[in-house]
Amino acid sequence: MSTGESASGVAAIGAASEVGSAMELGTVISRWIGQVIPHEGYMLAAVDPVTGAGCFLAREHGYSPAAARRLTRIRPDGDHPVPFEQLVKGPCRVGVLNTDAPGQRRNAAMRAVMADQGVGSELRIALVEAGTTWGGLVLLRPRGARPFSVAEAARAQRLGRDVVAAMRRYATGAPPEPSRLDRPPGVLVVGADETIVAATPSVRAWIGELETLPAPALAAPHIPMESTIWNLTQAARHPDTPALTRIPTRHGWIVLRAQPMTGEEKSAVAVTIQPATGTELLPAMALWHGLTPRERAVIDRVLEGQATKQIARRLGMSPHTVNDHFKSIYRKIGVCAREELIARFLG
The missing domain is CATH 3.30.450.20 (PAS domain)
Structure with missing residues (x-):
């Protein structure tokens, strides 16, 4: 990754903690990536890192909701060009679909959606980091524009990690607790x-x-x-x-x-x-905030009401090590003491 790409990525990650909505996050990421991979439209989709279900979404000049649903129904087998399911498994996390590329094997249903939406080239990135799938990013160029190149696909592969970091910075910027809104489900x-x-x-x-x-x-x-x-x-x-x-x-x-x-x-x-x-909330929060398996185990014991010495015996570690885990947990979650940690998850 070039020095310019790295610096822009750091700036985007920092800005992600200041935005107030997923749409604002999408704008930050699109503008940053647009400096090295120009595009007309984008769709940024995050998933719950535990279940893989959709979590938050941002789009601008991308596929319409109806078109996106049509794309979702296209089966990830047969002659589907580059399904996200394939990209998630790697090692290449990026796929390019150019509707006018001669000889390219591509799905007729996919081509129909792209044509209906005036899309000539699509670059899709599976956002996977540390063995966890966080979502996907799709960049679009209109018919008649220069298609995404092999070199741009390589840049996108390098930028994927910073996109995930920005998404995690946004998610962990939300209050790390259940919604405080007092309204009926x-x-x-x-x-x-x-x-x-x-x-x-x-x-x-x-x-x-x-x-x-x-x-x-x-x-x-x-x-x-x-x-x-x-x-x-x-x-x-x-x-x-x-x-x-x-x-x-x-x-x-x-x-x-x-x-x-x-x-x-x-x-x-x-x-x-x-x-x-x-x-x-805890299983997803553990992943968004980067808690280690040991830190998650400590939290589980705390929520069961165990004291530090009990946790140490149960987990086979010294009380000093347990306290070190507490310090790391407090820093990652943004709390100051055990009581505040318990209040976040048990109310």
Whole structure:
């Protein structure tokens, strides 16, 4: 990585801790990467690092929500050019799709979506770091523009680590605790036609917390299908796919979970949105904040009410080592004492 790329990456990571929404984060990352890989549009999607379900999303001049859903339905096998599932496994995390490249094996459904959206070239990056998948970044150029090159794909591969660092800086900038909003949980039902057919009064306010839809859309007579919710309903329709995600917001973390309805409405999916409990939050927080397995084990024992000497015996370490772990945990989570740590996760 060049000195200029490295310096820009450090600046972007620092700026990520100051932004107030996923859209602002996307703008920061797009402008930084645009200095070395010019692009017209982008889509930045983060996933819950535990379940792999969608966590937060930012886009500008990217695929429309409807087009993105069409792309999601394209099977990651057969002649799919560069599915994210393949990129995640590595070693190359970057794929380029140029619609007009002669002889390139590419999926007809993918080409149709790109043509409908006026896209001529797509560069996609699987964001994987330290064995954990954090999401994906898609850069777009319109038809008629210069396609993404092999050299630009190599630059994108080098920049992936800093993109993950910026995403983690943003997520850990949210209050490391369950959402403090005092409102009833939101419950909505998504029908077989993928529209919201029923919802509780609090749903619009909870969707507003995701900050992915403009105010006019939220004020429309019919509640629009938000992308994170749509992705979660798709996961709920596959028994082996976790349909739960924890999302950072300005007021703390919330949890979305989806499950299929039973009885006459078995083709529908119910989604609940509410503050994450401490026990729900801890597994994801451990990864976002970079806690080690030993630090996570210490927290688990603390939440069980064990004293330092008990933790030391249970984990086979000295009390001094346990205290060292406490210091590291406090620094990473942003608390000052055991009592504050417990309050964050147990309330």
